[in-house]
Amino acid sequence: MKIKEAEIIELMLSEKSREKGVRLMMDAYQSRLYWHIRRIVVDHDLAQDVLQDTFIKAYQNFHQFKQDSQLYTWLYRIATNESLQQLNKLKRMQKTDEDPEYHLQNLMADSVSAEAEEIQVLLQKAIHSLPEKQKLVFNMRYYDDLPYEEISKILDMSVGTLKTNYHYAKQKVEDYIKANYTE
């Protein structure tokens, strides 16, 4: 992965090979980033817009990428910020008396495929019941298997805080599933 990242960075830094760099970058990260965004915003169309904006911003601001972190960490940071911005926009547009978590759960119920297992659906619902920070930490750790150090760079949080957040998040999710699972 590191060799591929170095190749992408080299291609992106040269104006002549930038198009090839974008292609390679999207081939490498678009699927992972899409699912990361989709778990936050739930809606496919919104996730599509956010993913598109993520790559366009990455392309436009590539000169700002300091190579002290990994490329995918930088892309995750852009994608996370874009997703949260979109969610905040949605919240502002919605009625003030409607619970945003409740809205996301309803949206999720509409987006879930018919083949999805009940426990997986419950897991998603449990995640959406979490506070925003805990949700982000849980998703990145549980689904993307990102190291705490990388999540720390993405969310600007200390590793200790992240570990605590993940621990509490996991506990809440398990409790939610146990309470709602019907055997």
Place this chain on the structure above:
Amino acid sequence: MKDLDIETLERKNIYKTPDRFFDEMQAKVLSQTTPQKHAKVVKVNWAYGIAAALAMIFGVTFFVNQSNDSENAAQLQASNIENSSANTAITEVKPQKEATVAYQTLQNDLTSTAQDNQKEDERLVGVVSSKVTSTDVQTKRITAPVSEVQVDQMLSNFTSAELADLGKNTEQDIYLDLYN
């Protein structure tokens, strides 16, 4: 469900995505990120624009004036040429006629003299004929006064007796022409 550990669950995506979504996404992003080949837009400074417009106006005015002058000059030149050619035509017609008449008369006289007087010196005839032919050619080109001078020169080569003969022949020729 008492012993639930979510770490043991399989990580699955439960959401639906359209087919070929990622291919289309890549095309969309590339269409917005790849620099499009636009025509180069040159921003024109107002000052340069005004200066260019003024230069064009003065240039066109100068060109138009110059072309008018040259047209007038050409017309004047053409009229001068016409006048001069008309003048020369007038001046040339008269002497040419006089010269040709003189040459023809002279040539006729010489031929009639040669017929009448067989003893006449061939040298004289040769000189006269050569001079006549040369002057004949010259009449096409040169102006009247030159021809007259040549005729005078030719006449001066003849003796008074020869000239008297020529005078006789002239009369004879006239009669001959009349009778013929």
